[in-house]
Amino acid sequence: MVESSRAESPAHKSSSAETSRAESPRAPFRRPPRPLRADGTPRRVGVEIEFMGPPARIAATALAAGLGGRVAEEDPHAFRVEGTSLGDIRVELDLRAAHPQRRAPPQGSGPGLPVRAAGRTLAAFLGPVVPREAITGPLAFDRLPEVDRLAALLHGAGGRGRGAVLLGSLGLHFNVEPPDLDAATLTGLLRAYLRREPDLRRATAAGGFLAARGLPPPFPAPYVARVLDPGYRPDLDALARDYLAANPTRHRGLDMLPILAHRDEAGVRAALPPDEKVSPRPVLHYRMPQAHVGLAGWSLAPAWNLWVGVEELAEESVPQAASPQAASPDPA
Incomplete structure (x- = not known):
């Protein structure tokens, strides 16, 4: 919301990147390396x-x-x-x-007629x-x-709509259930996303100036450095504390607020501005991609497959013994 x-910009016209989206054969939807919870x-x-x-x-x-x-x-x-x-x-x-x-509503009463x-x-x-x-x-x-x-x-x-309007992005958001809710899994996915974020931003901004301007703000550089430190192995409390201290907002390409609030809603809300929206649920809210409903033949697959690349990168750093699910082949 x-x-x-x-x-919406009346002068916003189709770019060559948008045209290629419509003319290229549809890519298949790839499967993440760990398709099971x-x-x-x-x-x-x-x-x-x-x-x-x-x-x-x-x-x-x-x-x-x-x-x-x-x-x-x-x-x-x-x-x-x-x-x-x-x-x-x-x-x-x-x-x-x-x-x-x-x-x-206060004490169970609904909004009044003036509201x-x-x-x-x-x-x-x-x-x-x-x-x-x-x-x-x-x-x-x-x-x-x-x-x-x-x-x-x-x-x-x-x-x-083709990706963005004058004052913001037209979002294509994926609410992805992670394979596990433990600290190691969530930290691994967050770390992989941070490593890939520059590439994801470039790919999403290929639609032009408005697309680039509409992207969520990047994660703060000091926070990125902290999470990418090989020695960073937080438990769930520390992961939430560090995230909220640096990112008291849902406006990130990978919004962790829903999954953190699913575990501790009161703690998350206490760390946020009063008007910040958060919907507790056990998902990673991937909100970098943009929607192109105005483009005939548009598919969600390219944006989804970029997320799958994040999950694949996360798996590369997990020892085989700690990752019991074998990667399933992509559907034909």
Whole structure:
């Protein structure tokens, strides 16, 4: 969710990089080297896709027509498409003020009429320039190609956007369940991401100036140096303490706040500014990639495969005895 509007640039045109995305053969979705969780069950990933164009109601109706299911209204700018082939999908305006009923009410009372009216007015005013987002629940990795179909349905409904708008990125976020929740696994994945972050930023910014400007801020250099030190082997408490001290924000390419809050929500919230959003859940929130719903034939695979490269790098530094899962071959 965003708190401010992002105006779309009318002069933003297709770059050669965007054209190549549409014309190149679709890449397969690669599988991470450890596809199972510690309990032996398959890992999953949720997907968030931001786009411009049709109101949330129209986008939700298009998804229901293409994926099955029924549309249920939460408020005039937030809808659930229930029972689709990809499970339940949320489609909503990416603006907190548009959904006042979600704010924690005092003593169980809901938001009053003036608050709801103000939210509706603000949403109507900013709707043309604030992104919408489609959000899936957790999916098995082999269901990711079906999310390309979701993106195509949004495009067919008039969805626009090629990576960024004037005031920010149009995010393609992956909520990735890690193979384990222990400190060694999480530190290894974070370390691998930090080693790859410069390359990930260059790859994502290939769409042009707006794409580069919309990227999340990089991790602070002193924190990167600390984590990349070979002797850095924190327990979960130290990992959380160090992360929060250097990164009291969700605005990072790899947002660790959800998974840290899943373990200790009160401790994480105490370290954050009062208005910082955090949704506790056992996932790594990979939010570097950008969505290109306005580009016909766009696929999530290249962005997903860059994340798989991070996981592969993390595995390279793990002794074989400590990594019992053999890498599964990529699907054909």
